[in-house]
Amino acid sequence: MEAVKELELSTPQVRVINSRNPLTLFMAGQRSGKTFLIGFKSGRYISNAPKIAGMIAANTEKQLTQTTIREVKKAWKKIYGFTEYDPKANPHGDYVVNIKPPEHFTKFEKFDNYYGIISFINGGIIFVASLENYIAHDGKDIGWAELDETKDTREEALKAVIFARLSQPGLLYHKETLEIAYVEDVEDPDEYVNYNPCCINTSPAIGVVKWLTDMFDLEEVAEDILKALTSNAHLYYDQSEEHTIVISSTHHNAHNLSPGYIQNRTAKLSEGEALKFIYGYPFARTGDSFYMHFSKFKHVKPVFFEKDLAIHITFDFNVKPYMTLECAQVVIDDRAKTFTIQFFKEYCPSSPNNSTGAVCKMFLDDFILFNPMIFFYGDASGDYRQAGSGDYTQFDTVRDELRMFINRSSDRVPKKNKNVLNRRDFISRILEEKMIIDYMGQEYKVILVIDPSCEELIHDMTWLKEGIDGKLKKKVKDPETGVIYEELGHTSDALEYLVCELLEDYYDK
Structure with a gap:
């Protein structure tokens, strides 16, 4: 040799x-x-x-x-x-x-x-x-x-x-x-x-x-x-x-x-x-990314819970790979004229805690002492009657668990979900900082920020791809249970439900 x-x-x-x-x-x-x-x-x-x-x-x-x-x-x-x-x-x-x-x-x-x-x-x-x-x-x-x-x-x-x-x-x-x-x-x-x-x-x-x-x-x-x-x-x-x-x-x-x-x-x-x-960068996205204007360097930064502000929470009710609850607050800066929607916390528990009741209890364990005002959003199908559940729905569980902190104005769940691609385009305008709203008679720019701790949401916003009719929700199989589920798309759905309803007055403009 x-x-x-x-x-x-x-x-x-x-x-x-x-x-x-x-x-x-x-x-x-x-x-x-x-x-x-x-x-x-x-x-x-x-x-x-x-x-x-x-x-x-x-x-x-x-x-x-x-x-x-x-x-x-x-x-x-x-x-x-x-x-x-x-x-x-x-x-x-x-x-x-x-x-x-x-x-x-x-x-x-x-x-x-x-x-x-x-x-x-x-x-x-x-x-x-x-x-x-x-x-x-x-x-x-x-x-x-x-x-x-x-x-x-x-x-x-x-x-x-x-x-x-x-x-x-x-x-x-x-x-x-x-x-x-x-x-x-x-x-x-x-x-x-x-x-x-x-x-x-x-x-x-x-x-x-x-x-x-x-x-x-x-x-x-x-x-x-x-x-x-x-x-x-x-x-x-x-x-x-x-x-x-x-x-x-x-x-x-x-x-x-x-x-x-x-x-x-x-x-x-x-x-x-x-x-x-060419460059070997592991986090670069290709042309079929669903959120082309999302940038981890621009939209991900530390944000902090403001105890005097209301908490906006949003749900996606898929149980695999996890149940989704995302938490946000709206921070208004009158000097900078910005209307910032900042996601500061997420709960994505897997089995055996992947239920609506369990995720609500997790949220309350962290925030009950602040006596927060709560607004809730989420998948409209969560208010549909489910077979075998009588008249009870997923959002009835939410209302029951959070009853101490909600009123009639808290319910922001739509009767019907908005079109997926239209939601994406609406979010894209915000990501590009092209969304201007009227607040108290003045123009404010809408900004979206996600705390680094919201790992699943960031992962979704970064890697979700566009399919023929919307989000390409790749199905994977759990090697232990054999259960087939959608790998991505849950946390970003939750974000869209919240943002699009919060800014409903500007959705079709």
Whole structure:
């Protein structure tokens, strides 16, 4: 097996290669050399520690075979000179795929079936895995893992299987040089650190993969990431004791692409698409976003409960994935001439607390001491009689639970819900700050603000997409119960019910 050749690596690639944290995220724009780097790192593990089994995984079998492994093989050949063994066409080859290795190959382990295994001449093995059926890989003992385009992978595949299988001892790195080694090959183990790395290599999803962004707390630094990626550096880098984060744009790999590729690609994309597909920004939205004018940087900021102001609450009565109650107040600034609707609190409890009564009790637990004046809004169907409930409705429960704090003027529930797209257009005028109302004989600009604690509402406003007739409410299946429900759209529905009724006099203007 040949030594590694000199390569021209980009700054983000070097950062990823030099990471020695147990978990590394390499998120980058399209054609950024992510799969090439999988080939580089996996070849190094095989060369330096062949007794350590590794895994290269992709989301689907098609992606794994037609893209990931195909590109990894090219990288092996270019960097290390590794080629695939064939008894006639290439008898001096270095590895075989899906078959029992020939007799002259070193073997540290033997398997009854070699499907899904790449065996190397020095005894190294790599499991190749599609994560569509991730349970099939449970039980494999590995020392390192390289995951390709994990944006499409289910959270359980990583947490329940991949992370759990990263337990094979013996892989080390030198404290000073960062050299990768095997425990039996070093003279002084005290100079080395035990190491079971997993690297997630992915481009941003078309929507957002919340479990992935949550794993690395990316939303907390979304503005920092955007500034870094759109600066001359085109690179966001962060390292802690737990993980390394490298997010970079395609510009870093321009020298390996055809002339004009990035410029030509960018010219065909919207601003949001370019931020995502070229710059690698994980929170950019594409052209089919339902709320195109919503900005986390403009409309999300800390707001505070004003004990002397009325509380406006709004409901959506779907119970999966949660019951929805959003809380807002209206703050009027006579000097700035602004009429601000600020959402300061949300309740989105899942089972067993996903009922109208339970969510009302949660609200009262927090605010009963303030003796608030309450106005309530929500889905008009919540006032329809439900089969099996007699004459009782969802809003009858609301009226009963909140009876101490409401009067005849509190009920703002419409007889019929307004058209979805018309509601969206009305909200868009406010998001653009083009809504001017008459208040006390003077013109006031309407502003919408959401507190960062309203995570589900912010997620809805950011990632909900437009469907043929309105909101594209993607249906998902609960893996434990089998229940199918709409993933998004509940909290934004609640917001629309409130805002459109609160400003009813301006709705058709």
